[in-house]
Amino acid sequence: MILAPNVTMSISEEDFQKFREFFYRKTGIRFEDTKRYFVDKRLIDRMQATGFADFRSYFNFMRFQANGEEMQQLINIMTVNETYFFREEHQLKCLALSILPEVVKKKPAGSLIRIWSIPSSSGEEPYSIAIYLLEYCPLVQEWDIEIIGSDIDTGMLQKAKEGIYSPRSVQHIPPSLLKKYFRKLSEDRYQISEELRRCIEFTRVNLNDSTDTKQYRNFDVIFCRNLLIYFDDLSRRQAADVFYDALLPGGYILLGHSESMSRISPLFKVCKFPEAIVYKKPEGMTP
């Protein structure tokens, strides 16, 4: 279907509600009424890109498309991916200086330390973790550490694998580390070293889909920063359940500065380290 250029598309209130409910069921992300413009604009962009003149036809196409490609496109444009290297650096410091030393106390020698970064967006967080550990955590010399970055947005995962960033994204990295771990491609593009790109696995995960999340187990540390604020209460509880099952007993989870696990789930214990407050899965659950 080819649209005439002057066709004006719009999303009615009913369409918006219908889409909002559908998107919530699929992703756990609920758009408030204040996000109406944000959602409408992106829906219209996708309707134009796929050649549908009305919401109903587009919605049916998207819902029943066998390969789910259009749904993934929508997820990619509806999710927020603003981040940068060394964001909330005190938490990285906490990982290197306090959390990992605690983790290895109870780990058999030679076993693997596993860290999950979700949502990893375009890779800034897992790469920051890697750089921080290599630079400031002596345990890296003695233990194998695996970092996995996961996101629902396949476009962001591709960007993470490519590892190319703007000056704004890398502005908080000390110049010596920028030089050490990045290659300057041009005035406004830095690429993270191939060695680091090879070290981190990036995977697509929908936290709201148990088929995806059941595979994620045996982590020592989870970073989930600034995601739960987009979820409603039920989705937050479900996410907390996923993290509980993904962590080893005694494992830690770090949230964004405005998020609190204590308000979501009673299963985790608050841990106050000198650098940050984090949450811990107890070694053994009691009634």
Add this chain to the structure above:
Amino acid sequence: MGLTKRKEIKSIDKDERKQKRDFEGLVSQLSNLDPQVRRWAVKDLSEFGHEASSILSKQLLEEADKSVREAILTSMLHIADPTAVETLVQCLRSENASLRNEAIEVLKNLPDQVAPLMSNLLHDKDGDVRIFAVNILETLRHPKVEDLLIEVIEKDPNVNVCATAVELLAEVGTEQSLPALRRLKDRFPEEPYILFAVDLALKRIQGG
């Protein structure tokens, strides 16, 4: 040693469970001695929706492990049918303080299902249940919350129930609550906390 990546990652970890996941299989796993097995059974049963509601309700009342209870409560919040809501309300009478508080937190997130039950809960013969009901009203985003609180402070004979309601009215009350608040002081003239709490509520409502 150092940063490492496993070469064969297609899936991150193979699913470690080997037990049956049909409905009957999952139900029988609820009796397993390992809380982790019970927790996973609950999570899988949750996907059966209403069909699993009764069995999860029964498990909630008997379950000793907190992590399993938490999975059940999340499932009930997801299913949110009358059986689940009725069980959560039943938990308000439990002697187990953890279970009681956990149930209150879940009920707070079910405004549409709980609102029709509030009137009965606020008239329950057990004063503690009436206090828990007021606690639920605290975050129950429902238009009738203020009306219900006014009714409590006008009629409830229990001073502790009224005190809880006044504390909440101080946060959510409007001009509409003022006459009932003033009358409450006359109902409990010998209770200094009520006098203090009412004055505070009046000040906040009139000031805001």
